[in-house]
Amino acid sequence: MKNERLWTKDFLSVSLSGFFVFLVFYTLMATLPIFVIDNLGQEDSKVGLVVTSFLIASVAIRPFAGIWLDTIGRRKILIISLVFFTLTTFLYPFINNFALLLLLRFAQGIAFGLGTTATGTIVAEIVPISRRGEGMSYYSSSMILAMVFGPYLGINLMNHFTFHILFFVCGFFAIISLIFGLFIAIPKQTLKAKTRIKPSQLIERSALPISITSAIISFGYSGIISFITLYAKKLGFVDVASFFFIVYAVFILGSRPFTGKLFDRKGANIIVYPGIILFTIGLVVLSFSTVPTIFLFSAALIGLGYGSIVPSFQTLAINTAAPAKKGMATATFFMFFDVGMGIGSYVLGVVSAKTSFHIMYVITAIAVLSTTVIYYLLHDRKQRKAIDLENAAA
Template identity: 40%
Template sequence: MNTERLWTRSFFMVCAANFFLFVTYYYLLVTLPSAALTHFHAAGSIAGLFTTLFLGAAIVIRPFVSAWMMKFGKRALLIASLIIFFTASFLYGWFDSVIALLILRFFHGIGFGMATTVTGSIVADLVPDARKGEGMGYFIMSANLAMVAGPFLGITIFGEYGLTTMFWIGAVFSFGALLLGWLTRLPEEPAIEQKGKEKQAVFEKTAIPISVTGAFFAVAYSSILSFMAVFAAQRGLEEASGYFFAVYAAILLLTRPFTGRWFDQYGANAIIFPAIILFAIGMLALGLSSSTIVFFIAAACIGIGWGTLFPSFQTIAVQRCIPKRRPAATATFLSIFDLGIGFGSFLAGALAGIMDLGTLYIFCSVYIACGLALYWRAQRQTGQKQAA
């Protein structure tokens, strides 16, 4: 067993800040489109812009964050990004106009894109090389837990107390991220010498193959984020739908200590190939589910499968480059991954209009199984780029 210390104070604080960052993200992700429809009586296309503009801003800003970290330092950029994120969260409660909120949503996405890139880069530096899989897994698990807490809190508070109270409580969550980020102390960063006016590429080439692979699987996963509540209602599983992600998170908590260590001990392939198969089985079970038991079995398989794949892909992205290019690798991975989520949400919405959601999930299981070949090819390409 490797004895290099993982749970340092800095690592814990960054994970906690990431949790509150993603709680705010998921909290608003599930409530703002509903608020646009019910409170502002906006069209469905306008409601969809609340997510599109947010993710679009994050994708646009991420390629520049790597250079800014090299110029200003990771801690300075972490604080700046969390201030932007908190400011946007605080301002939601001051506006009662769809146009103003959409502009604010874009501004909010800038802070989110910066913060997620910086925190991922910080953790990649904090985690010992021999425990990268385990450490990145725990870090990303903080976002997975937020995926359960955020929607539950958002829907509950919005339904019980209304839009204004929901906005102010969301600001409290984002302030928690800012406070934890402010209290985080990082090791002193060595100065990076640059030859002349040489510019660093905003994208890390070695990370592109595995990033595209992650985006491929994200297309399938986005169909769950977008239509889980609708699917559960179609199958008469409304009462169980609220516990889907709770089961997902519980299984993730139970398996994370093992999957992360196995990644470090036996290599990526020993973890990722079985995880892809479990993800496909979970989507198939979800598409066929008509009872609570099968529904929860699907949640468990998807929790192990997708919950293992995402941190593993990000770990590969940052492992295969030189240390000073880790911020660029993180930005490359997250930008391409978000494109997969955005495209998958759009595609799932289009397909849901012409087929039953259960059929869509069965189709997704076949799609995921095809990803076995894509991952195998990406591993070969990544290895070749690293050697070059």
């Protein structure tokens, strides 16, 4: 079991394909708020809609994506989604009003929801079962790297070139993602029979508890990914915003080799509870940031916290499902994750516009801290009872 290979051609290909999809996602997330305000002449309160419209589409398509992955096939859905994602990315240079931008964001959200559900399901099948926690941790590191390089690249392109150049660079990244997707040799699967889709098929019930918890975590994180550039601009050090994600990534990637293996050996709790506390503290520190040093210190805390929670939650969601339902489990997890992100982007955008970023980040910290109780009630307590019953039976 210890000799089972993790770093195969297919694992690298799916990770790199996912990386470039998320690179486009995070590049646009960091720069579109400025584009909306400076180029389209919209108010700050409208910024959240750019994220929300994208994630509404992503949420709406994920349940169907899970079914299609299990009935049509992983490869077909992956390639279709990557082609669609590439086409929509190349449409950004032609946007000249806010309504068209929201429509394009909705269309790209569909492609994003399909593609990320496909790659998340495929990577879970490619990695050895005994190393799934470690494998998912490394796979999610590709998303973390995209989270770093995307905003850093986007902010620098925005500051030194034009948005047209930025959008075409994103289109180039989308093409690379498609190329890597074509290189993935997906394990042969037994397709489920195609039947009329029932409401009960749209969600994998076994993945619900952890998916609900993840929605609150993503609600809190939406305050970072949607507004950190605007917050830094308000504080007077917008150039530091790109370094926020670099610090964030350094601490995530530095911890990944340990957290993934620790998950496989000791279970999720030893990762999840400390992660929630660190994420909460990081948000509080961020809310009181007045100088770049404190601003970047909060990035380190958030990186350690949030970066440990998400891959653990995704692995838990997949592990609860039967082999034939892992596509639906992945879809359910990401659907709730996107719901939290979409609601958070809109609600926190309104809060920041009516109050301040300081108050907004305090609210996000409270929301994140509440997940300690929610995680215990929805997942941990049930797991403890199941273990006690097994021990009693033995």
